[in-house]
Every structure is written in structure tokens, then in C-alpha cells.
Amino acid sequence: MTNALAAAIAILAVMPSAFGEAWVCTKSIDGMSRNPEMYSKLRANMIVACALVETTAIYALVTAILIIFVA
Amino acid sequence: MLNTVFAQETGGFDIAGQFLDASSGLSGATISSLIIVGIICLLSFYVAIRARFADPLKKPKGILFLFEVLINFFDGMVEEFMGKEYRGFGGFLLAVISYLFIAFIWGLTGLPSPMVYLATPLSLGLFTFVFIHANAIRFNKWRYFKRYIEPIPVFLPINLVSMWAPLLSLTMRLFGNALAGWTLMTLVYGAFNGIGEGAIRFIVNGIPQDMGIGSFIAPIITPVLHAYFDLFSGLIQTTVFLFLSMIFIANEGPQEGDIEELSVKGGR
Numbered sequence: 001m002t003n004a005l006a007a008a009i010a011i012l013a014v015m016p017s018a019f020g021e022a023w024v025c026t027k028s029i030d031g032m033s034r035n036p037e038m039y040s041k042l043r044a045n046m047i048v049a050c051a052l053v054e055t056t057a058i059y060a061l062v063t064a065i066l067i068i069f070v071a
Numbered sequence: 072m073l074n075t076v077f078a079q080e081t082g083g084f085d086i087a088g089q090f091l092d093a094s095s096g097l098s099g100a101t102i103s104s105l106i107i108v109g110i111i112c113l114l115s116f117y118v119a120i121r122a123r124f125a126d127p128l129k130k131p132k133g134i135l136f137l138f139e140v141l142i143n144f145f146d147g148m149v150e151e152f153m154g155k156e157y158r159g160f161g162g163f164l165l166a167v168i169s170y171l172f173i174a175f176i177w178g179l180t181g182l183p184s185p186m187v188y189l190a191t192p193l194s195l196g197l198f199t200f201v202f203i204h205a206n207a208i209r210f211n212k213w214r215y216f217k218r219y220i221e222p223i224p225v226f227l228p229i230n231l232v233s234m235w236a237p238l239l240s241l242t243m244r245l246f247g248n249a250l251a252g253w254t255l256m257t258l259v260y261g262a263f264n265g266i267g268e269g270a271i272r273f274i275v276n277g278i279p280q281d282m283g284i285g286s287f288i289a290p291i292i293t294p295v296l297h298a299y300f301d302l303f304s305g306l307i308q309t310t311v312f313l314f315l316s317m318i319f320i321a322n323e324g325p326q327e328g329d330i331e332e333l334s335v336k337g338g339r
Contacts, residue, residue, distance in 0.1 A: 048307075048310060048314065051308065055243075055244050058251065059247065061250075062250065065250060
């Protein structure tokens with residue numbers, strides 16, 4: 001029971017990560033619509049940046065999984 | 072439930088890599104990893120032999136052409152992102168990246184994937200970590216040790232902790248992604264197998280237990296998830312690992328601005 005609660009608290013870190021990803025996507029779509037010839041470059045950079053931002057969420061996930069299975 | 076499934080797949084290890092049962096020999100993930108290394112070794116030996124006996128004046132065909140494009144691409148990228156003095160890193164990065172990508176999509180074969188076993192991403196991250204510090208020593212010589220007492224010697228413990236940050240971030244990024252995909256796929260397979268078995272038992276009575284009769288729904292639905300969690304996620308994480316490794320390693324060497332400044336000063 002305590003473990004599940006701790007994992008639930010740990011996974012809360014996903015929330016700001018989602019906002020960060022939304023920010024990345026918003027900005028890059030802004031850029032794409034203003035500057036359509038940069039589309040392919042911006043898209044590739046956007047995917048890499050999204051993966052980098054997602055890292056925080058993945059840390060939270062790893063922490064939660066380790067709390068449930070190991071602790 | 073997941074922990075027991077995990078232990079069966081990796082042959083007696085739990086997620087943190089601890090032995091659950093000491094009597095089980097080589098784990099499934101280790102055997103998969105050895106198979107991947109074998110595939111890459113055989114392929115590269117084959118290409119090397121083909122390249123040795125090929126006519127350098129003719130256009131390369133087939134697999135030789137593919138590898139020439141790949142190696143040129145990597146060398147060009149390394150030169151563009153890291154600088155001219157790192158030209159030898161293309162081969163190293165190509166080897167690590169090909170292992171990483173094949174290990175990521177190894178779940179498609181149905182064999183236990185080595186990526187969900189913490190030792191694999193840890194050793195991949197360790198490559199980059201060792202190269203970061205070896206490179207720093209190569210370029211900075213004895214000044215390398217000065218970074219641990221900057222800005223004042225009181226910061227030594229903090230600097231010693233932050234030294235491990237790149238290793239941890241590289242490792243956990245790969246491990247978390249692979250583990251998330253693996254956990255979700257296991258849950259989805261379990262759920263659809265259960266639903267299928269329940270549906271069949273509802274219609275036909277008296278089927279003995281443990282027949283695996285419910286496994287006809289999952290193959291219709293899971294390919295989409297496999298495409299996302301294995302192929303797409305693997306490709307993205309491979310790219311991110313490649314870029315981060317290059318940036319981390321090249322960060323330690325002399326920057327382009329420094330060289331320009333030095334040459335300007337020398338000119339005067």
C-alpha cells in the first residue's frame with residue numbers, strides 16, 4: 001500500500017514533462033507554419049527535442065517501477 | 072505477476088539485475104545479446120572480406136554500396152558535429168549504434184530482449200562515459216583534475232557526484248524506454264489472451280487449462296503497438312543516444328572558438 005502510494009507520487013513528475021513536450025511542439029509548429037521551407041529540418045529537431053524532454057518522464061517511470069518491484 | 076514473468080524471460084533475474092534463483096545458468100537476455108553480437112560480427116566480417124576483394128575502380132553494388140553509404144554518412148556526421156580530430160569515432164559510434172538498435176527491436180523476434188535488463192544500457196552508457204573522461208584527459212592532461220575543485224576546493228564532493236550524471240542519464244533513458252515498452256506489451260498480451268480465452272470458454276465448455284487457446288486476438292491488435300514501442304521508440308532513442316554521445320564527447324575537447332582565439336593571439 002505504501003509502495004503504491006510512493007509510486008503514484010513519483011509518477012507525478014510526468015505532468016511538467018507533458019507541458020514541456022507541448023511547449024516544444026507548439027513552438028516548432030509555429031515555426032513550421034511561418035517558415036514552411038524549414039519543415040523537414042524543424043520536424044527532425046522537434047522529434048529529438050521531444051525525446052529529450054520525455055527523459056524526465058522516463059526517470060519518473062523508472063523510479064516508480066523500481067519502487068514497486070524492488071523496494 | 073510482472074516480476075515472475077520478468078524472471079522467466081530473463082532466466083532468473085529481477086529488474087534490478089539481482090539473482091532470484093542462483094541455479095539458472097546463462098540468462099535469456101545474455102544469450103540474445105550474444106546472438107546480436109554474433110550477427111553484427113558476421114555481417115561486418117562478410118562486408119570486410121567483400122570489400123577487400125572488390126574492384127576499387129568499379130561502382131560498389133548491393134551490400135557493399137549500403138555499407139559505403141552508411142560509413143560515409145557516419146564519418147561526415149562525426150566530422151560535422153565533433154570536429155576533424157575525432158574522425159576515428161565514426162566506426163565506434165556505428166558499432167554501438169547498430170548493437171543498440173538491433174537490441175531495441177529484438178523484442179519483435181519474440182526472444183527475450185536484452186534492453187530490459189539493466190546491465191545492457193548500463194554498459195552502453197559506460198562506453199560513452201569512459202570516452203568522455205579519456206577524451207578530457209587526452210586534451211587537458213593534468214588540468215583535467217582541476218575541474219573537481221572548481222570554483223573552490225569545497226565543491227569537491229558535489230563535483231564528484233555530478234561526474235556521474237551523464238552515465239545515469241544515458242542509462243536510464245534507454246532502460247526506461249525499453250522497460251516501459253516491454254511492460255506495456257506484456258500487459259496488453261496478457262489482457263487480450265485473457266479476453267480471448269474467456270470468450271472461447273463462454274461458448275465451448277470443458278477445455279482443459281493452460282492450452283493457450285486465447286491467443287488469437289492479440290496478433291490483430293499488437294502490431295501497431297509493436298511499431299510504436301519497438302521500432303519508433305528504438306529509432307528515436309538510438310538517434311538521441313548518438314547525438315548525446317557525440318556532444319558529450321566533443322564537449323571535452325578544444326572548442327572552435329578557443330582555437331580561433333588562440334590563432335588570433337598567435338598572429339599578433
